[in-house]
Amino acid sequence: MYSQGLNESNLASAETPEFLAEFQARIDADEKIEPNDPMPQAYRQTLIRQIGQHAHSEIVGMLPEANWLTRAPTLRRKTALLAKVQDEGGHGLYLYSAAETLGISREQMTEELLAGKAKYSSIFNYPTLSWADMGAIGWLVDGAAIMNQVPLCRCSYGPYARAMVRICKEESFHQRQGYELMISLCNGTTAQKDMAQDSLNRWWWPSLMMFGPSDSDSLHSDQSRLWKIKRFTNDELRQKFVDATVKQAQHLGLEIPDPQLAWNENKNDGAGGYDFGEIDWDEFWRVVKGHGPLNRERIAARTKAWEEGAWVREAALAYAEKQKSANTDPNNLAQKVS
Amino acid sequence: MQSAALPTAESDARFIQLVRLADDHLILGHRLSEWCGHAPMLEEDLAMPNIALDLLGQARALYSHAGIIENKDRDEDALAYRRLEREYTNLLMCERPNGDFAHTMLRQLFFSVFMKHYWLSGESSSDPVVAALASKAQKESDYHVRHCAQWVIRLGDGTDESAARLAKALQALTPYLHELFESDSVTQTNGDVGFLPEPSTMQTRWRADIDTIFDLAKLCLPSVENLLTQGKSGGRQGLHSESMGFLLAELQFLQRTYPNMQW
Numbered sequence: 162m163y164s165q166g167l168n169e170s171n172l173a174s175a176e177t178p179e180f181l182a183e184f185q186a187r188i189d190a191d192e193k194i195e196p197n198d199p200m201p202q203a204y205r206q207t208l209i210r211q212i213g214q215h216a217h218s219e220i221v222g223m224l225p226e227a228n229w230l231t232r233a234p235t236l237r238r239k240t241a242l243l244a245k246v247q248d249e250g251g252h253g254l255y256l257y258s259a260a261e262t263l264g265i266s267r268e269q270m271t272e273e274l275l276a277g278k279a280k281y282s283s284i285f286n287y288p289t290l291s292w293a294d295m296g297a298i299g300w301l302v303d304g305a306a307i308m309n310q311v312p313l314c315r316c317s318y319g320p321y322a323r324a325m326v327r328i329c330k331e332e333s334f335h336q337r338q339g340y341e342l343m344i345s346l347c348n349g350t351t352a353q354k355d356m357a358q359d360s361l362n363r364w365w366w367p368s369l370m371m372f373g374p375s376d377s378d379s380l381h382s383d384q385s386r387l388w389k390i391k392r393f394t395n396d397e398l399r400q401k402f403v404d405a406t407v408k409q410a411q412h413l414g415l416e417i418p419d420p421q422l423a424w425n426e427n428k429n430d431g432a433g434g435y436d437f438g439e440i441d442w443d444e445f446w447r448v449v450k451g452h453g454p455l456n457r458e459r460i461a462a463r464t465k466a467w468e469e470g471a472w473v474r475e476a477a478l479a480y481a482e483k484q485k486s487a488n489t490d491p492n493n494l495a496q497k498v499s
Numbered sequence: 500m501q502s503a504a505l506p507t508a509e510s511d512a513r514f515i516q517l518v519r520l521a522d523d524h525l526i527l528g529h530r531l532s533e534w535c536g537h538a539p540m541l542e543e544d545l546a547m548p549n550i551a552l553d554l555l556g557q558a559r560a561l562y563s564h565a566g567i568i569e570n571k572d573r574d575e576d577a578l579a580y581r582r583l584e585r586e587y588t589n590l591l592m593c594e595r596p597n598g599d600f601a602h603t604m605l606r607q608l609f610f611s612v613f614m615k616h617y618w619l620s621g622e623s624s625s626d627p628v629v630a631a632l633a634s635k636a637q638k639e640s641d642y643h644v645r646h647c648a649q650w651v652i653r654l655g656d657g658t659d660e661s662a663a664r665l666a667k668a669l670q671a672l673t674p675y676l677h678e679l680f681e682s683d684s685v686t687q688t689n690g691d692v693g694f695l696p697e698p699s700t701m702q703t704r705w706r707a708d709i710d711t712i713f714d715l716a717k718l719c720l721p722s723v724e725n726l727l728t729q730g731k732s733g734g735r736q737g738l739h740s741e742s743m744g745f746l747l748a749e750l751q752f753l754q755r756t757y758p759n760m761q762w
């Protein structure tokens with residue numbers, strides 16, 4: 162999930178207390194809610210917003226990595242990166258489909274994204290400046306996404322939960338692939354290792370920001386937890402991410418850019434964990450509100466693709482309509498030409 | 500390799516032709532990957548990389564085998580990344596900037612229809628590695644043809660704008676068709692020994708497929724005679740368009756900036 166924990170489920174609903182209690186009982190019994198089931202309007206809206214944000218994040222998230230497709234250093238890396246970016250597009254497609262089961266169209270969601278009305282993960286507003294960023298993104302960004310998303314595989318809404326199971330498998334493959342790229346750089350020359358360290362320096366804090374505002378400042382109501390859309394708080398997930406990632410950085414021989422990072426044996430109920438420095442929340446909110454390094458450029462790129470593709474979509478539609486009125490099946494086309 | 504020199508030995512001819520094919524696939528796959536994230540619809544953001552991945556996979560197999568035949572310790576990356584522009588011998592069509600979606604799809608159709616028939620013949624290569632590679636690539640090309648044909652038909656018989664764009668793409672691409680079928684001492688040698696078919700022998704089958712598709716797309720291809728006399732040429736000799744240097748500047752960026760490193 163890349164929804165940044167900003168979901169506000171504060172829509173007034175006209176549902177009766179009995180209806181709401183019955184719905185809650187189903188959730189409490191761990192029943193899955195399916196598209197045709199009755200559900201509170203606020204539940205529906207919360208999911209539409211969250212799944213939509215997640216889908217947009219996958220799509221906008223293609224751009225920073227696509228930026229290096231033509232410059233990948235070997236054929237193996239070029240192929241792996243292309244397959245990864247393609248996977249992210251596939252995630253976007255499943256997620257838009259999951260959102261569509263709630264009564265919103267992909268077009269509508271796309272238009273909201275391009276109009277700046279729908280959010281996507283802020284991490285993708287940062288630039289990819291070196292090849293090492295392809296490693297750091299897989300390792301950190303896909304890694305943080307997994308922390309967020311694994312609990313969503315048990316989300317109460319069936320189509321979302323099922324989409325997440327498949328997506329999580331691919332995200333963890335991306336995470337390992339990114340980490341393996343970092344290993345190659347760290348086992349390489351000084352220039353390569355410097356490239357890796359510089360990349361970690363730039364991506365570390367934005368990755369921690371992926372978990373959203375800290376719990377004390379979170380706009381996120383308890384409602385999402387009650388509905389089993391969200392199962393852990395932002396800070397719990399962030400802590401888990403830090404604990405897992407610091408060890409991986411040590412293994413690489415890279416330094417986490419945080420002087421306050423320190424092992425604390427009392428953390429995590431005595432299991433131990435890392436204390437870490439304060440996130441720059443001014444930067445966090447600046448990027449969320451549209452003033453990050455590349456917010457405008459990312460939306461401009463999506464808008465350009467959408468507008469320049471309009472004639473293609475119109476042609477496809479016109480052709481399909483001609484076929485329909487000619488009473489032929491366009492799916493039979495392939496047989497005619499081969 | 501010296502692309503301008505004519506080969507004397509059979510192994511030279513085999514190497515040269517495998518590299519030509521590999522270069523076609525690498526350069527076209529590279530161009531196609533530029534669409535990723537910028538396609539007209541999400542489905543095409545998945546489909547175009549799919550085709551690009553097949554092309555890159557074929558390029559890798561072809562370079563690797565070429566390297567083995569050459570026997571000078573050059574692996575797929577040495578061949579793909581560390582040659583001079585004059586040593587790349589791809590078809591000029593492949594390096595053309597993508598243009599719009601109509602241009603990209605029509606170019607891919609022309610290339611994939613050719614490759615589909617080429618690989619089909621290549622399945623009976625005297626070299627078992629080439630035969631196996633051809634058999635796999637043939638199935639992939641067949642899928643590419645279907646995908647691109649559907650688009651060319653939709654665009655040709657879609658709206659006025661899409662038909663006009665497709666017609667413009669055809670005009671732009673026509674001069675590059677001649678090169679697909681070009682024959683020289685390399686292709687002749689390889690054809691004679693049954694290593695790889697002569698490209699010129701694909702003409703009739705290629706033309707028949709394109710005509711069927713164009714019929715449905717309401718397009719008309721100029722006559723073969725015109726294609727063969729008015730075409731551009733030079734790719735197989737490493738004489739490229741002005742855009743090739745920029746393509747290679749990106750492709751080779753890391754290998755050139757940080758030589759001799761493992762990635």
Ligand SMILES: [Fe+2]
Nearest residue numbers: 162219252306
């Ligand atoms: Fe994701």
Ligand SMILES: [Fe+2]
Nearest residue numbers: 219248249252
């Ligand atoms: Fe993803």
Ligand SMILES: [Fe+2]
Nearest residue numbers: 303331332335
């Ligand atoms: Fe991913």
